[in-house]
Amino acid sequence: MAMQLDLSQASVMKDEQGRPFIVVRDQGKKKRQHGTDAVKSHIVAAKTVANIVKTSLGPRGLDKILISPDGDITVTNDGATILSQMEITNNVAKLLVELSKSQDEEIGDGTTGVVVLAAAMLEQASDLIDKGIHPIRIADGYDQACEIAVAQLDKISDEIAFSKEDTSNLLKVAKTSLGSKIVSKSHDQFAKIAIDAVLSVADLERRDVDFELIKVDGKVGGALEDSLLVKGVIVDKDFSHPQMPDEVKDAKLAILTCPFEPPKPKTKHKLDITSVEEFKKLQDYEREKFTEMIQHLKDSGANLVICQWGFDDEANHLLLQNNLPAVRWVGGPEIELIAIATNGRIVPRFEDLNAEKLGTAGSVREMTFGTTREKMLVIEDCANSRAVTVFVRGSNKMVSSLYY
Template structure:
């Protein structure tokens, strides 16, 4: 049953019709009009990101409602911060986010490819080809392109004794980022961080063991990799030593000191009662501190705080302490030092203590900011990347850049097959898909050729952003790939004098490139099957 809110009226022949309320304000698109609307929205998003692709890509400045400024060329971050209303534009945002969640790199390229596929689909629609045939043709072409990528992929050496190939790959990822002024240093930090926590037998990397901290001030060149943990805290008392060396132990406690945890009512009616209570609290806390000392601990790290009196007692007992350490930091310290988190003092024993070689307090410039560095830990797999920068914006962008580099190195540890960047893989796939289209007798051959043209959008955008002549450069590379049968020939964005991406060490993981093609095709296929779009108040309700 269909309910149509409105007024029933009759024309001059007595035929009834519905007058829908606010009909001029209703929004409903069907058929080709709906498809054209979807395609326009998707292309608008892709065109916004296209200028950020590649090592010479431009940055975008995003200003939030609160006035916070973000400058970045990371596709996922740009789209996440964009305020989009169109439903298809929101799907493009989710596409970039899914690429970021699964791979960590290629978030701009996947959106550019999806936008180009939508552009080609519009041309096919204008020819009168049914959207379902276009979608099916794109799906077949994507499957063929993925198989071709596997044919042209190379095996990549992942060896802990020879990190240079991995560093070169990380440098490729960081080439378009704000950190490229200390390009190699950041690449080395990313590679060393991943290899420190990588399990080469299982071919897996636990990112929870890699912590990224930042502090405003200093230069990007001051960024360092700490084989241990950095926490944004200082010792609880200013007279406690600023540096503890040699092997010592940690007590990781969750309890709050030295408050009495009770639901019962306690009446203090005289000065003597109050003094007795104070004396009891002091004695109990002294017992607690002594238990810690007897267990052999030389540093107490507590998730909760303790008052000034307790702090003074810790100083008297020569037991350095750190308070208000967050739960994730506590867990990371426990992993790094091999210690156990102790919920109450009664459970404390020597075998539950962690071990480290050095704890030192860092001070920064003329400010009173301090941080603690815990190094030479028993379990050296936990590492921290400590980033410095001139302002918060640079530090946040450096974090995003290093995240991409860490993800690329992790992907190589998991699957060491690679293809070559600079648009080389896309050009090779475009040639292969176009040649395959000549062998197809059905209508899908048009979709195959359109898919091949869409793949060329990436090298075209790379050459345009690098100040080269897009059509001329792409035509030359396609001709050379066909003549030399070399799928590593791409766009020389950095003007190094060679178009062989293998020589330039411009490398992308096979998994990332396959994921880009598959995700972009799936989204476009879904969009092409939507022929009706209604707003919630379009005047019709079922």
């Protein structure tokens, strides 16, 4: 059932700033639609949504410029992205938005096509309703037509063989999907990146792909052609001290989620320092504990520390003196990815650290970007080659953020 206003008594007025608005009189004359009229009004709403995204469909589809209430600009021809940023109130139109989201989550492509197809079917249903056919009969007919179409597609479809050695057919499929995207001019490179990433994490025997093992990251700068696939993890951090080496070969990683600091009482406490000697004693105690912790790290065989929390300059200086590179303030998701990629164990209690819990990587290096001071950490040649990172470059934030 839909609600429709009678605008015959409406008038256009302007406020003190000259902005027009509509005044609708006689609100008591609202009309409620019933039966066929209500159904057809919903069909019109669905067609309106489809017409918005229809021009972005296909190889000659055009991009849409979307401006959010906050002023953020998005340029895209992806149906799911366009519909998700629209403010829609009609319930049937909302169903089309959810349809596009489901298509994006389940298949990853065809988000515009399903909306246009659904609206076209509703348009045909409108003609059938005009002929007196009940909507339930029309829905049953569509179900039967779907079964016939699926059976025919199964009959005429070909099984495309592929393997990790022969990916030519997969490349064609990927290029088709990328043909209407911004990366279409570099679709050869991006198709190869996508296929290499999927095949790296895929379990071909079980026909399963764990997309959680594929991290997509980006950095503003460079060209799209500078994008690359890293067989490992990229972390938006650098080594904790500028004098630490830029690269660590044959890295043994201690992955800590506990604070790298001297132990503290678990109860509330307050320490009163009344003299310089007491302050020096506290400094000596902290330095002694930091030295013990660093020695524990070295005894375990670690030559690189990944810490979820920060540590003060005293600890940082001692790590540098002991030739033990470290990275601090690494986020929780990155910590988990590093542990998966390096086959390491996350250590929540420093006392539990031992050689068996260390992760291994062939190389951990800092990656710089042109003349800027920004750096990122690249962990490559990991023990578990199934964790990969797609690193996207772009001339501005909008381009690089489209793909992560």
